[in-house]
Amino acid sequence: MRRANLALVLGTIASGPRSRAEVAAGTGLTRAAVSSLAEQLIAAGLVVEEGPAAPSGKVGRPGTALGLNPAGPGGLGAEIGVRHLGACVVDLRGEVRGWRRREVSNHGREPAAVMADLAHLLHEAVAESGLRPAALTLAVPGLVGGSGGMLQRAANLGWQDVPLAAALRPALRTAGGGLADLPIEADNEANLGGLAERWLGEGPEDFLYVSAEAGVGAAIVVGGRLLRGAGGFAGEFGHVPVHPDGPRCACGAHGCLEQYAGEAAVLRAAGLTGARGDWVALLADRAGVGDPAARAALAGAGTALGTAAAGAVNLLDPAEVVLGGGYARLAPWLLPAMRAELAARVTVRPWSEERLTVSRLGRRGPLLGAAVRVVRAVVADPGPVG
Amino acid sequence: MRRANLALVLGTIASGPRSRAEVAAGTGLTRAAVSSLAEQLIAAGLVVEEGPAAPSGKVGRPGTALGLNPAGPGGLGAEIGVRHLGACVVDLRGEVRGWRRREVSNHGREPAAVMADLAHLLHEAVAESGLRPAALTLAVPGLVGGSGGMLQRAANLGWQDVPLAAALRPALRTAGGGLADLPIEADNEANLGGLAERWLGEGPEDFLYVSAEAGVGAAIVVGGRLLRGAGGFAGEFGHVPVHPDGPRCACGAHGCLEQYAGEAAVLRAAGLTGARGDWVALLADRAGVGDPAARAALAGAGTALGTAAAGAVNLLDPAEVVLGGGYARLAPWLLPAMRAELAARVTVRPWSEERLTVSRLGRRGPLLGAAVRVVRAVVADPGPVG
Incomplete structure (x- = not known):
């Protein structure tokens, strides 16, 4: 019970610095219990006194705000x-x-x-x-x-x-x-990118996070929590079939999304097969200066991403689709084609292009x-x- | 608290008839509290005495088993x-x-x-x-x-x-x-078909339930609960793109699963366009007597269902895919093609054809x-x- 109450107090403080009185009001614990728990959290190096709390309009000695300890674990x-x-x-x-x-x-x-x-x-x-x-x-x-x-x-x-x-x-x-x-x-x-989006972004409770580095992956967040699947393998978005008779994928299947929107496929479409180094930076640089092959390759990737995302939206009804990882940097050239596919294929429920967003965290996610x-x-x- | 305890006792009895002592052991409530709550549930017509409970090997008067009242609400x-x-x-x-x-x-x-x-x-x-x-x-x-x-x-x-x-x-x-x-x-x-599968079947906690009547639908069950989506519209499996450049669907998009595995599409492929009455029974009858057109039409539908299901499996990692509704009756002719597609396209995680099952509830689900x-x-x- 003490352990649960420590977590309760710490969780309240984690939402932003607040006085002991505010913590008591927020948790339903007594002032005395909060003070005792706060002392233990301070002693453990998890919480610090941050100076006077913002005036609350109440009479009496101003409280001291408690905050998470930036020098803690x-x-x-x-x-x-x-x-x-x-x-x-x-x-x-x-x-x-x-x-x-x-x-x-x-x-x-x-x-x-x-x-x-x-x-x-x-x-x-x-x-x-x-x-x-x-x-x-x-x-x-x-x-x-x-x-x-x-x-x-x-x-x-x-x-x-x-x-x-x-x-x-x-x-x-x-x-x-x-x-x-x-x-x-x-x-x-x-x-982890999807969770970062949930924790550090201001995203909704239900979204599909799509990202790329070498491969193409996704995180499905439902009710604020990651959908992991029965075996922990959910989110293999790169192997959703886009064109069932398309090129053979490294996974053995044909026409997977990765064959249209993964690193090797996009570099090939851009005439850059075998390019070394950071493919995302390379394509962003080329597309940024108007290279038509790079732009066409990214538009093609965007179409395939949009087709696969439309299927996922029809199946899962997320509030948003968030483009993250390397795709966030390539978004200016991916988004128009993705938006067109989503608009054409998500027709049985409300949808608008504002629901396709770009991660602010990008590749750091x-x-x-x-x-x-x-x-x-x-x-x-x-x-x-x- | 009394209301919560009534639900606790009733939920325990709902798992199968048991004595007051067994309910007390299962809930952590005292014998006296269980007896009082049971009397209230009996008076309310929700619970009945079923006669002597199975002998538990314990010394003392044999308990009377409590069961849900079949004459109750x-x-x-x-x-x-x-x-x-x-x-x-x-x-x-x-x-x-x-x-x-x-x-x-x-x-x-x-x-x-x-x-x-x-x-x-x-x-x-x-x-x-x-x-x-x-x-x-x-x-x-x-x-x-x-x-x-x-x-x-x-x-x-x-x-x-x-x-x-x-x-x-x-x-x-x-x-x-x-x-x-x-x-x-x-x-x-x-x-509701997916929930019936969960409640009345012996299915796993995580599965994809796919069914057809006139249209094609799905229910996604995660951790024993229905995934409803941000707007309540999850499960529109019939509008997952299968061949992005395929025939135009009633929804406005091209190449949706429904254009390959929905009623009109399957009847057309079987040379039965415009047939009236129960399409599932008609196709089952024809395929059952070896009609090649009906069998080919169902194999084609099975391939499309398998392609779309493979994408969903790669995305969601369910423990099973359950074929229900009208598809349950057509399963003998759908399954081989579906299994082939799933085997070919679900390659990045463990999969075996036993994970594709047929609902016992069928169209009653x-x-x-x-x-x-x-x-x-x-x-x-x-x-x-x-």
Whole structure:
């Protein structure tokens, strides 16, 4: 009960600084109980006094506002991309306090080598932040399921059946800095991007988040929560059939969305097959200066994205479709074709083009989501503090 | 608190007859509290004594098993189909106690005329059952949203913006029998069919229920609950694009699933354009005697259903896909092609053909779901009884 009340008080403070009286009013706890719980949270380093609360118009001594402690435990996020690694530390308030990103081609590399690079990056980000992380969440471009963060398959990395936590831990031990004993979880990058959109954006409770890095993924958020599916594999939007008789996909099927809107397909359509480096930046640069091939390739990708999104909208009735990840940067050239498809194909329910939006977080979404998930878990259950 | 405890006791009894001691053990309430609550539920006509409980191996007087009262309040379901009307009464245990179905072509008919026929059918079903219904749920082949059971659009009936409860109530008043004052709710037939599958079948917590009458619909069940979407319009599976450049659909888009697996499309493919009466029975009869055109038409529909279902599986990761409604009867000829498509297109996660199943409830599903929903609501909240 005390633990539940600690979480209740901390959750209230997490919505914005407030006085003990305001916390009491918001939680239904007595003033005395709130004061006692607040002392414990302060002693545990989770909460700080922020100075006088805003005047409430009430008579009496002005209260002191309580806020989440920006020097308290942090959230550590990590990201393994096909062409980059990332590390991020956020404080309890969700502010970014450490950020590292390194371009490195990870396709076909041994997990141990990738983890060694990632561990160094994490160490640097933590050092920059000055915070002590409570746990680590790892974002990966693949299917994560079962216990222990088992990466079942990441086609674009060429990885299969990699126990992510077990693979990262020795590298963290070698890198030093006390990170090796952190709890480690892993999740699909689109899932974490979708959660970031929900947590840091001002999105609705029900939306479809569509993103791309090397592959195409989605997160389905229903009632503010991620729809994970019976086996944890929901969101494989890149393998929704768009043209059933279309080109063969790496997955073995024909005409999957990824064959029209994934990296290789869009580069090929733009006449850039084999281009190296950041495909999103390359296409954005070309389309930005009016390159007709790049623009046509992105319009074609937008049409395919719109067709698949229309099917998902007819099936799921989300309030919004949010374009995130690499697609957010390419949105100026994807949106017109996507909007046209959605308008033509979502006809049996209310729909308007304002329901297709672009993520403000863009490609930072999955890594931010990974880090913020850690601090949200701390706030939701501060545990037996004090 | 007393109301919540009444629901707790009633819910425990609803899982199967049990003694007061078993209810106490299952709920954590004291024997004395259970006895008092049981007396109130018996007095309210919701619960009956069923005779000696099964011996539990415990010393002492054998308990008397408590069960839901089969003479208690009933659930009244109604169904408006394009070619039929239906009425069903179930008792608190979910047993069918009254059943009426009448073939009648409702396309383009005035709602008032349809409601008059339906009211007579409901009256007959209630008289047959000998029960007093607690409420009425109406299943319709269209989009139901907003308050008061507003049917926004039912293309196959030719109806738009029909306030269903308000339209049915005067007909119930005219038909007599005291049904006019019942609470009335309405829902999409596929939603109710999916819920029936969950409640009466032995299905998993996460599945996609696909059904057909005149149109093609689906219900998405996640964690045992219906996914309704932001506006209540989820499940429009018939308008998932299958071939984006395919024939124009009544909805205005091109190549929707309904253009390959809906009534008109399948009849046309079977050389039966304009056939009257029950299309499902007609095709089942023809295919059953080996008619090649009927079999080819159903195989084509199965392929389209499999393509669209594969996209939904990749997106949602359900434990099963359940074929219900008219499709359940046509399953012998739909399944092989559907299974082939699913096997070819669901490749990024575990899948096996046993995950595609056929509803045992078949075309009775939506009407059963409508009636059972009423008694489940009574059990979930018996209200201020006694």
